[in-house]
Amino acid sequence: MKLRYCINYLLTISQHEVFQTFFSRLSPYGITPGQYGVLSCLWKNGPTTPKEIARALRLENSTVSGILDRMQKQDLIDRVVDPNNRRSILVIATPSAMAIKDDVLKVVDELNAEILQDFTPQEKDALMESLRRIGRIDEEE
């Protein structure tokens, strides 16, 4: 089999290409693509448990914990005790994270449009739906 017919090769190369673009274009805002993933959950859902973040981003709880530690040091998130359940921790976006929200969302919209600019709406929908099937990404995300 030629590499160009191998789904792992195709996903790895295209993911790398797109990730690098996101990485450079998000860096002026002091965040990585993974940190954008966390902020996206918080911006959309408000205070969120680390477990919910891990589920949305398909990461191990321990990995999310490390990402959150770093984001807390960068003053992007804070961890607070859930007022409804004192044994549970909620992650919240800090004012600094709220301050970059509109700009970051705009950049992400632009990046998606740019990366898929040569795709027809049908091709774009088909690609996204295929990736959701492969990644088993459910309706909620």
Next chain:
Amino acid sequence: MKLRYCINYLLTISQHEVFQTFFSRLSPYGITPGQYGVLSCLWKNGPTTPKEIARALRLENSTVSGILDRMQKQDLIDRVVDPNNRRSILVIATPSAMAIKDDVLKVVDELNAEILQDFTPQEKDALMESLRRIGRIDEEE
């Protein structure tokens, strides 16, 4: 934007899912998906320069050098002087790498078929072509 409409999120999640499957299913042969990429070049093209391998796998020369060091220790590849150009190094597959070739190629074929088993031939072609466009993967690979 919901994460499910973000191309970086979709590629990252689906790549991770497929990579993990390749990783586990190749491990009985003592190789990683990246090492399969290298072997695939050697099995297809015979002796190959490290630079050509880097180009095919879209890796930095220094990254390929590290991968090759490890593969050489594992007796999967060897580095030889190019008989036609004494200043150039060629990477060759060792007899141990040749010994696993048929089994590995069979597993990779099976994995591709399994991962895309719910896709029609048209959906499969469209997905692969879209990923090639995003990854700028040319005819040669």
